Amino acid sequence: MSRVFSGIKPSGSVHLGNLLGALRNWVDLQDRAETVYCVVDLHALTAPQDPAELRASTLSLTQMLVAVGLDPDRCTLFVQSHVHEHSECAWLMECTAAFGELRRMTQFKDKSDQAGFVSGGLFTYPALQAADILLYDTDEVPVGEDQRQHIELTRDIAERFNSRYGDTFVVPEAVVPPAGARVMDLQQPDNKMSKSEDSPQGSISLLDEPAAVEKKVKRAVTDSDGEVRYDVEAKPGVSNLLSILGAATGRGPAEAAEGIERYGDLKAATAEAVIEMLRPIQARYHDLADDPAETSRLLAVGADKAAEVASATLERARHNIGLLGR
Numbered sequence: 001m002s003r004v005f006s007g008i009k010p011s012g013s014v015h016l017g018n019l020l021g022a023l024r025n026w027v028d029l030q031d032r033a034e035t036v037y038c039v040v041d042l043h044a045l046t047a048p049q050d051p052a053e054l055r056a057s058t059l060s061l062t063q064m065l066v067a068v069g070l071d072p073d074r075c076t077l078f079v080q081s082h083v084h085e086h087s088e089c090a091w092l093m094e095c096t097a098a099f100g101e102l103r104r105m106t107q108f109k110d111k112s113d114q115a116g117f118v119s120g121g122l123f124t125y126p127a128l129q130a131a132d133i134l135l136y137d138t139d140e141v142p143v144g145e146d147q148r149q150h151i152e153l154t155r156d157i158a159e160r161f162n163s164r165y166g167d168t169f170v171v172p173e174a175v176v177p178p179a180g181a182r183v184m185d186l187q188q189p190d191n192k193m194s195k196s197e198d199s200p201q202g203s204i205s206l207l208d209e210p211a212a213v214e215k216k217v218k219r220a221v222t223d224s225d226g227e228v229r230y231d232v233e234a235k236p237g238v239s240n241l242l243s244i245l246g247a248a249t250g251r252g253p254a255e256a257a258e259g260i261e262r263y264g265d266l267k268a269a270t271a272e273a274v275i276e277m278l279r280p281i282q283a284r285y286h287d288l289a290d291d292p293a294e295t296s297r298l299l300a301v302g303a304d305k306a307a308e309v310a311s312a313t314l315e316r317a318r319h320n321i322g323l324l325g326r
């Protein structure tokens with residue numbers, strides 16, 4: 001059976017782009033692969049965090065992942081910092097990655113241009129990500145398009161390690177969903193939807209109340225020609241709404257346009273479909289949020305399951321690279 005690994009950072013609220021671009025894929029993969037999913041709190045530390053908020057978002061992200069359909073009985077769900085092998089293996093990865101390779105990562109370039117404080121961890125971020133993936137003998141990594149370069153680097157690190165020190169790591173592959181699963185900002189449909197702190201009106205959080213969803217969709221930017229038609233180049237705003245409506249109702253975007261003539265009707269249908277899709281997720285989330293002790297319990301089980309695999313892989317890597325056993 002193929003092994004799947006992916007991770008998500010506990011910073012900001014989970015949005016519609018995360019759900020349609022990544023998380024729905026994670027849920028489906030549970031049926032046909034051995035799946036390992038990780039809340040990557042160490043990666044969140046690459047930017048300064050409020051300690052109490054980081055703890056709270058790590059717990060609430062876990063609850064949201066279960067609410068969207070991750071089933072701790074069928075997948076391994078855990079917090080990165082609970083399995084110390086990740087930090088330890090990251091050092092081996094840092095020493096296998098070339099400085100020039102890390103410097104070429106576009107996510108580092110973008111984020112270090114924007115950030116006031118650029119940590120050393122922001123630079124070595126992809127080495128920790130490589131450790132995450134390689135510790136689980138991962139075959140497939142389901143991620144959005146933006147992560148493809150990090151997975152390529154992970155492959156290069158694995159191949160270099162294997163050729164220097166002998167066969168140690170499985171070389172993984174990125175699994176990126178079809179182009180339609182890239183959800184754009186409702187206010188700036190040329191940019192991808194991102195955390196609501198960056199664009200409060202353009203991003204739909206999975207926890208938005210029905211009235212908020214309706215308001216954001218109603219105010220979404222469209223265009224002035226008045227025709228409901230899927231054409232990403234000419235009509236990015238309308239096409240984004242059609243993608244969302246389609247994804248929320250299990251259809252393609254062109255199909256979702258059938259029978260809709262006016263922008264007002266498109267917006268009403270999209271808002272209703274999103275509200276209906278989020279309703280059961282929000283209900284489950286609120287039940288789970290009422291019982292944080294249960295979430296901590298399932299994370300402890302997840303960490304034990306993860307550590308069993310990770311410690312065996314790390315032991316192999318330690319031995320092969322020449323660290324003395326004790």
Ligand code: AMP
Binds near residue numbers: 146147193194
């Ligand atoms: P992040 O929110 O950056 O931690 O991303 C978590 C996952 O969601 C990654 O696999 C991303 O590639 C994916 N993702 C983030 N934003 C979008 C978006 N607007 N559309 C589709 N996928 C996304």
Ligand code: TRP
Binds near residue numbers: 006008147150
């Ligand atoms: N870098 C990923 C992101 O920003 C999160 C991540 C960390 C990840 N470790 C991972 C994704 C391992 C896939 C596999 O979305």
